[in-house]
Amino acid sequence: MNLSVMIGPLKLRNPVITASGTSGYGEELSQYFDLSLLGAITMKGISLKPMEGNPPPRLWETPCGLLNSIGLQNVGLERFLREKLPFVRRFALPVIANILGNSLDEYMELAESLDGEVEAIELNISCPNVKKGGIFFGTDRSAVAELVSAVKKTLKKSLLITKLSPQADIKEFSKIAEDSGSDAISLINTIAGMAVDIETRRPVFKNIIAGLSGPAIKPIALRMVWEAVSTVKIPVIGIGGIMTAEDALEFLITGATAIEAGTANFIDPLSSIKIIDGIKQYMNRNGISDIRQIIGSIRL
Amino acid sequence: MNLSISFKAEIVENTAITPDIFKLTLRPLDSFSEPLPGQFFMLSVSESHDPLLKRPFSIFNFKDRELQFLYRIRGRGTRLLSEKKQGQRISLTGPFGKSYPQPDKSTQEVWIVTGGLGIASLNFMINRLTGEGQRLKVLYGARTGPELRILEDIRVKEILIATEDGTEGFTGTVLDLFNSYSMNLQPSSLIYACGPQAVLSFIDQKAQERGIKAYLSLEERMACGFGVCLGCVIKTKEGYKRVCKEGPVFREGEVIW
Ligand SMILES: Cc1cc2nc3c(=O)[nH]c(=O)nc-3n(C[C@H](O)[C@H](O)[C@H](O)COP(=O)(O)OP(=O)(O)OC[C@H]3O[C@@H](n4cnc5c(N)ncnc54)[C@H](O)[C@@H]3O)c2cc1C
Ligand SMILES: Cc1cc2nc3c(=O)[nH]c(=O)nc-3n(C[C@H](O)[C@H](O)[C@H](O)COP(=O)(O)O)c2cc1C
Ligand code: FES
Numbered sequence: 001m002n003l004s005v006m007i008g009p010l011k012l013r014n015p016v017i018t019a020s021g022t023s024g025y026g027e028e029l030s031q032y033f034d035l036s037l038l039g040a041i042t043m044k045g046i047s048l049k050p051m052e053g054n055p056p057p058r059l060w061e062t063p064c065g066l067l068n069s070i071g072l073q074n075v076g077l078e079r080f081l082r083e084k085l086p087f088v089r090r091f092a093l094p095v096i097a098n099i100l101g102n103s104l105d106e107y108m109e110l111a112e113s114l115d116g117e118v119e120a121i122e123l124n125i126s127c128p129n130v131k132k133g134g135i136f137f138g139t140d141r142s143a144v145a146e147l148v149s150a151v152k153k154t155l156k157k158s159l160l161i162t163k164l165s166p167q168a169d170i171k172e173f174s175k176i177a178e179d180s181g182s183d184a185i186s187l188i189n190t191i192a193g194m195a196v197d198i199e200t201r202r203p204v205f206k207n208i209i210a211g212l213s214g215p216a217i218k219p220i221a222l223r224m225v226w227e228a229v230s231t232v233k234i235p236v237i238g239i240g241g242i243m244t245a246e247d248a249l250e251f252l253i254t255g256a257t258a259i260e261a262g263t264a265n266f267i268d269p270l271s272s273i274k275i276i277d278g279i280k281q282y283m284n285r286n287g288i289s290d291i292r293q294i295i296g297s298i299r300l
Numbered sequence: 301m302n303l304s305i306s307f308k309a310e311i312v313e314n315t316a317i318t319p320d321i322f323k324l325t326l327r328p329l330d331s332f333s334e335p336l337p338g339q340f341f342m343l344s345v346s347e348s349h350d351p352l353l354k355r356p357f358s359i360f361n362f363k364d365r366e367l368q369f370l371y372r373i374r375g376r377g378t379r380l381l382s383e384k385k386q387g388q389r390i391s392l393t394g395p396f397g398k399s400y401p402q403p404d405k406s407t408q409e410v411w412i413v414t415g416g417l418g419i420a421s422l423n424f425m426i427n428r429l430t431g432e433g434q435r436l437k438v439l440y441g442a443r444t445g446p447e448l449r450i451l452e453d454i455r456v457k458e459i460l461i462a463t464e465d466g467t468e469g470f471t472g473t474v475l476d477l478f479n480s481y482s483m484n485l486q487p488s489s490l491i492y493a494c495g496p497q498a499v500l501s502f503i504d505q506k507a508q509e510r511g512i513k514a515y516l517s518l519e520e521r522m523a524c525g526f527g528v529c530l531g532c533v534i535k536t537k538e539g540y541k542r543v544c545k546e547g548p549v550f551r552e553g554e555v556i557w
Binding site for chain 2: 021022023024027028029031032044052053055056057058059060061063064065066068070073214215243263265266267268269270
């Protein structure tokens with residue numbers, strides 16, 4: 001049975017990747033299962049300088065969903081390269097570095113330093129949880145085009161994945177990413193959301209707006225993946241509310257070449273492994289020998 | 301994957317001790333790692349995606365391979381948990397978090413300062429210390445006399461009780477009780493405390509003033525329980541720390557309240 005997929009020239013053992021910000025730098029998950037069973041692992045978003053993140057509260061549960069306002073707490077580029085990367089490198093699997101800058105220059109410096117150190121770089125142009133950067137790039141046409149082509153020119157070895165914001169028009173922005181040289185696109189990041197404490201009449205989060213993830217966003221994510229695969233030829237990685245193999249299969253059938261599981265890791269650290277097993281069972285049940293017979297097999 | 305971090309268990313008992321406090325005993329159906337005092341598990345309260353997250357609960361006791369929890373109905377999740385019946389199955393992840401450190405040789409006497417459901421986190425440690433012959437004193441606060449029923453299973457020689465309404469023991473909170481006894485604390489005493497933030501910050505301050513070592517067990521909202529979401533942080537002198545991973549047990553002087 002073949003589960004391997006290609007993201008451009010990069011081969012993944014299977015199409016299941018853990019999403020940025022939901023699997024740390026691999027240290028915790030590696031205590032619970034062999035990381036090399038995964039298709040790939042995405043590192044927590046990395047910025048040039050360490051970031052402290054937002055003050056608590058950072059989490060709020062909603063029906064079938066989770067609002068978070070972590071604020072990209074991370075160790076920064078230098079410590080990532082020195083401490084975190086060598087650890088995850090001990091496991092035989094592709095590593096994806098998710099990067100976030102406040103300016104084109106910062107993105108460029110991150111990309112230059114990480115080129116060749118990781119198999120792929122995922123450009124985070126879509127995080128709703130930091131005031132500067134992120135979201136503005138993510139919805140500004142010429143800024144995205146400029147950023148993607150500049151980073152692409154910098155990269156000699158690592159693959160470039162552009163992570164799209166669900167706040168932007170997907171058809172338009174997936175085309176911009178493709179035309180600017182991105183090797184693949186991933187979507188979606190969390191959807192901007194909000195919650196109010198009715199007793200104090202204050203927003204739950206100090207930043208007011210937070211990012212919604214989990215099963216609640218799955219239908220929207222799936223629609224956006226559909227729009228992306230109908231628009232571009234480069235591989236599309238589907239993200240959003242994938243908790244089970246059935247969820248993952250919906251994305252693969254729709255045309256995603258691979259998927260990332262995020263919030264699912266919180267509920268069960270073994271969920272990615274269970275998703276892989278569930279995909280195998282589905283293939284067995286349906287007499288499918290190659291995952292490529294599933295990808296994009298949607299019947300219209 | 302011999303000892304699984306994610307497993308199912310069967311409910312052996314889930315009974316009300318007071319109208320809103322329940323004791324839950326689980327028999328794990330798969331292999332799992334043995335918990336240490338002060339650690340916690342994340343328990344599913346629903347088989348569906350709503351509520352989505354598991355809820356953290358301290359290990360009240362671990363005996364004969366059964367896991368025991370003590371919980372109070374707080375919101376929707378704990379209400380759903382309280383409606384579960386004997387024989388039903390639930391999913392768990394854990395054990396997670398740092399355990400209470402053992403007292404060192406210089407410790408002459410251990411003080412356990414807690415109230416309400418804080419005992420859920422400390423009982424397992426109390427049992428262990430008692431088993432080792434450690435001298436210990438428990439200071440316990442409850443809102444009212446009938447809530448003291450949750451102490452039924454707790455075996456200690458020396459326990460001082462305070463109730464806010466004065467129905468039993470000392471009248472006042474556990475902090476009032478602590479204040480009126482604190483002159484007996486020695487530099488060689490060691491405090492373990494678990495409870496609301498107001499209790500912990502107070503004990504923290506007193507311990508620092510008196511130069512006494514204290515271990516404080518904190519609570520924060522959690523999504524994952526094992527360190528990957530960065531959602532459960534508290535401010536410390538060394539920056540934000542994860543309650544689920546660097547905690548839930550912290551040293552005196554560590555946390556910025
Ligand atoms: C490490 C740890 C160990 C815990 N051990 C126990 C235990 O042994 N027994 C027990 O009864 N409870 C324990 N708790 C608290 C318990 O997890 C919460 O009461 C529970 O998650 C509430 O779920 P809910 O859906 O009923 O409430 P929700 O609807 O989520 O919230 C109801 C109320 O509870 C408060 N609350 C929610 N989550 C927490 C939390 N994590 N900490 C503090 N307050 C919270 C909310 O602010 C709100 O006021 C522990 C918490 C942590 C972090
Ligand atoms: C707590 C948390 C932290 C996240 N951090 C990042 C991040 O650093 N960079 C990023 O690109 N996406 C981040 N995300 C978004 C996820 O990678 C993913 O796109 C999103 O959660 C949707 O997938 P899900 O529904 O499976 O969680 C984060 C999500 C959560 C819940
Ligand atoms: S609950 Fe996720 S890091 Fe602590």
